Amino acid sequence: MAQFIPVPAFDLVIVGATGDLARRKLLPALFHRFLDGQIEAGARIIGAARSEMSRDAFRAFAQDACRAGAREAFDEATFARFAALLDYVQIDAAGGGEGFARLAEVLGAATGVRIFYLATSPSLYVRICEGLGAAGLAADARVVLEKPIGTDLASAQAINAGVGRIFPEPAIFRIDHYLGKETVQNLLVLRFANTLFEPLWSRTMIDHVQITVAETLGVEGRASYYDQAGALRDMVQNHLLQLLCLTAMEPPNSLSADHVRTEKIKVLEALRPFDAKSARADTVRAQYRAGVVGGAPVPGYVEEVGQPTRTETYVAIRAEIDNWRWAGVPFYLRTGKRLGARRSHIVVTFKPVPHALFGPVTQTPNRLVMRLQPDEGVQLSMQFKEPGPGGLRIKSAPLNLSYADTFTLRYPDAYERLLMDVVRGNLSLFMRRDEVETAWAWVDGLIDAWAQGDAPVESYAAGSEGPLAAALLLARHDRGWLEDLE
Numbered sequence: 001m002a003q004f005i006p007v008p009a010f011d012l013v014i015v016g017a018t019g020d021l022a023r024r025k026l027l028p029a030l031f032h033r034f035l036d037g038q039i040e041a042g043a044r045i046i047g048a049a050r051s052e053m054s055r056d057a058f059r060a061f062a063q064d065a066c067r068a069g070a071r072e073a074f075d076e077a078t079f080a081r082f083a084a085l086l087d088y089v090q091i092d093a094a095g096g097g098e099g100f101a102r103l104a105e106v107l108g109a110a111t112g113v114r115i116f117y118l119a120t121s122p123s124l125y126v127r128i129c130e131g132l133g134a135a136g137l138a139a140d141a142r143v144v145l146e147k148p149i150g151t152d153l154a155s156a157q158a159i160n161a162g163v164g165r166i167f168p169e170p171a172i173f174r175i176d177h178y179l180g181k182e183t184v185q186n187l188l189v190l191r192f193a194n195t196l197f198e199p200l201w202s203r204t205m206i207d208h209v210q211i212t213v214a215e216t217l218g219v220e221g222r223a224s225y226y227d228q229a230g231a232l233r234d235m236v237q238n239h240l241l242q243l244l245c246l247t248a249m250e251p252p253n254s255l256s257a258d259h260v261r262t263e264k265i266k267v268l269e270a271l272r273p274f275d276a277k278s279a280r281a282d283t284v285r286a287q288y289r290a291g292v293v294g295g296a297p298v299p300g301y302v303e304e305v306g307q308p309t310r311t312e313t314y315v316a317i318r319a320e321i322d323n324w325r326w327a328g329v330p331f332y333l334r335t336g337k338r339l340g341a342r343r344s345h346i347v348v349t350f351k352p353v354p355h356a357l358f359g360p361v362t363q364t365p366n367r368l369v370m371r372l373q374p375d376e377g378v379q380l381s382m383q384f385k386e387p388g389p390g391g392l393r394i395k396s397a398p399l400n401l402s403y404a405d406t407f408t409l410r411y412p413d414a415y416e417r418l419l420m421d422v423v424r425g426n427l428s429l430f431m432r433r434d435e436v437e438t439a440w441a442w443v444d445g446l447i448d449a450w451a452q453g454d455a456p457v458e459s460y461a462a463g464s465e466g467p468l469a470a471a472l473l474l475a476r477h478d479r480g481w482l483e484d485l486e
């Protein structure tokens with residue numbers, strides 16, 4: 001079993017502790033770190049939310065959450081030891097300062113690392129930080145902000161400025177949970193711990209890159225948030241752009257947070273903005289209608305929302321990075337809900353061989369596939385001679401690495417890694433203020449371009465591979481999305 005180095009003593013306050021994120025992700029992640037011995041008995045985890053709730057009721061809530069999210073048989077005795085770390089304080093972020101004063105009493109004098117995790121609507125971030133500041137709780141503390149940071153550049157700037165008045169930038173941890181996924185971190189290792197790829201990693205050898213994050217889930221009771229956001233703000237502004245940055249960035253000078261983040265920002269700054277014409281030609285937005293997912297009929301998005309809406313649940317984009325390394329290499333991004341299969345992967349397709357030595361047979365180009373989920377692995381498709389007499393037949397086959405077969409360790413959930421990084425004070429996997437804002441600037445440009453050009457909202461059946469227009473986006477240039485891996 002892997003040895004985990006215990007993190008220093010900490011007090012973690014989860015604001016919004018009775019919400020979906022705390023229940024599905026944060027509490028189970030903390031429980032798992034506790035199970036692995038990484039969190040020691042001196043730590044305190046304090047739930048804070050608007051509801052009136054006793055400490056015991058919060059412990060019972062956490063117990064249900066941890067049981068539901070348990071990676072193996074749920075052990076009541078271990079949970080009882082974990083529950084001893086839990087406490088609860090009622091806070092109405094939008095109300096007066098009493099809740100914060102109560103929290104200050106419960107926290108007492110700081111003895112170790114103090115963290116406030118804001119698992120609330122971003123519209124409350126500034127008010128909560130002000131409440132913490134006024135109660136004298138912000139000094140030397142860290143604050144964690146969940147995505148989305150705002151709904152556009154202006155609101156993101158307002159949040160960043162408001163939070164920044166209370167907490168200095170190095171104390172602000174902006175989460176994009178994709179950066180906590182093992183396979184996403186592996187992207188850096190694959191690129192920069194192997195000599196093989198770097199000489200090939202540019203317009204000279206690469207034809208195009210595809211980044212797919214496909215979900216089978218619908219909006220899962222989050223329709224009021226999602227309908228304001230849509231796939232572009234919910235997924236592209238953060239997760240897909242982070243994947244694009246890690247794929248396209250220059251080698252950072254070191255793994256220090258600022259070196260890594262500076263290189264990512266350079267990619268975001270080089271993304272070509274859209275205008276009405278290019279948005280029509282190079283992007284697709286679409287919404288799912290009723291269909292069948294995993295054998296079960298599901299309603300369409302409009303039915304789920306309960307009123308007419310044009311919000312997109314699917315986006316495909318042909319993005320261009322205007323810099324020396326990537327000029328002319330399209331980065332195709334796509335993400336959508338209620339698709340036929342859950343799969344996320346990055347596909348780097350290399351250029352064809354310059355001379356068809358083996359005749360005019362269709363030769364599949366070399367392809368490096370990084371499978372992020374659900375079946376993590378790396379594939380390199382190569383050409384081989386098909387064994388057998390009678391001519392020379394060429395066949396594409398993959399060199400295949402499956403994480404599950406190669407590494408026996410359990411995959412920690414992204415939040416486990418990220419929460420422990422906050423405790424350790426390691427900012428490398430969190431977004432800097434200018435990174436979030438640069439990503440919003442590009443996304444805002446596309447939203448404006450869609451509006452100006454009155455770009456259509458296409459439709460796709462739930463359970464399908466997405467709208468036809470997304471297939472045509474690549475077919476126009478004789479390319480196709482990679483759907484099924486070899």
Ligand code: BG6
Nearest residue numbers: 147177215217234235239344373
């Ligand atoms: C979240 C989005 O950030 O990421 C959700 O708000 C989405 O809409 C989720 O379902 C996907 O995360 P994962 O880890 O399941 O790929």
